[in-house]
Amino acid sequence: MDSLDSVTLEASDPRAAADFHSAAFGLDASLVRVRASEAPTTGFRGFTLSLVVSQPGDVDALFLTARDAGATVLKPAAKSLWGYGGVLRAPDGTIWQIATSAKKDTGPATRDIDELVLLLGVEDVKASKRFYVEQGLTVNKSFGGKYVEFAAGPGTVKLSLYKRRGLAKVAGVPADGTGSHRLVLAAATRPFTDPDGFTWEPTAPRTVPA
Template identity: 65%
Template sequence: MASIESVTLDAADPTAARTFYTSAFGLDTQVHVREAPPADTGFRGFTLSLVVSQPSTVKSLVDAALDAGATAVKPVTKSLWGWGGVVRTPDGALWKVATSARKDKGPATREVDEVVLLLGVEDVLASKAFYVEHGLAVGKSFGRKYVEFATPGSPLKLALYGRKALAKDAGVPPEGTGPHGLTITTDATPFTDPDGFTWGAPGQ
């Protein structure tokens, strides 16, 4: 079964991007950065999320990201599903910090429960079938709207969402042109999915 070992993000200044991810989010092995020209002009077609345990931790991590050079896209607010906020990191990627908890149960921490890669795709069912053919097992599926794969042992979780719906959730227009600026590191044979997302071996 294919698994996600890490993601590599393109950045014009990889040193600054690496410093951001370690200082703001405490991420090291899950996210790598390589030097590359700016990626998609507009929505890149994906978001990354930090899932945490309570609202104060959401605010703590978003504040740390802003202090480290990120820009606010959606402020931390309460919704039907809990609390969350979205920032654009210095390399241009969109990151959401969220919790399903409605109230704090203790002091704020910087502990991250899950890192989730959410791909915005044109046809959720077609992409779901493609990934199943490439060895991924479905964990949750909600028709044409959302698919979450079971990737036990992987440091990142993978899910699919409609591109327009994902852009709306992130608070940005869905339009974008150019490369995604993302490579997913896998233990499987390298491939490119129907929406142009590249899976490759370490170092690619």
């Protein structure tokens, strides 16, 4: 495999979760899918999804529609050394970061999303990096045992690795968690499970209307 094609979030009420994604973010359902699951899960699920946008006004616009759709604010949008952003938890439990590296607006606010990034919280970043390189992914950026970013093609999800406790801190939640990740990753690959228990499945073929 050479990229992460899509992610599937598992939810007790998949219809409600899909409706949230549409209302809050206007997300392409081919990138973020939802399916039913009652698998037990508690605490931090070990990952976040990030929406990268062009300017602070876009962050605020998405924050507003996400809150209106039922999200809970974990970290209010604010300025930082790296830019501007904040964190929310969706009604289904998924943690979303919305961020930009820009410090100022350069035009009217929109809800346009530049990148969708999946950050996996792992116990050993270097070991997980080696594992994923062996699966065929190409490293785009790497900062020792702290962070790894893999290359992503157009129309795919960017995959990054972060220390689990560090990612939980960024998200504003305790790092403890048990049970299912409630997440399945899809790519042009055989089924496998990574060292931290994240499950991968072959990408389902896209159906073309007759």
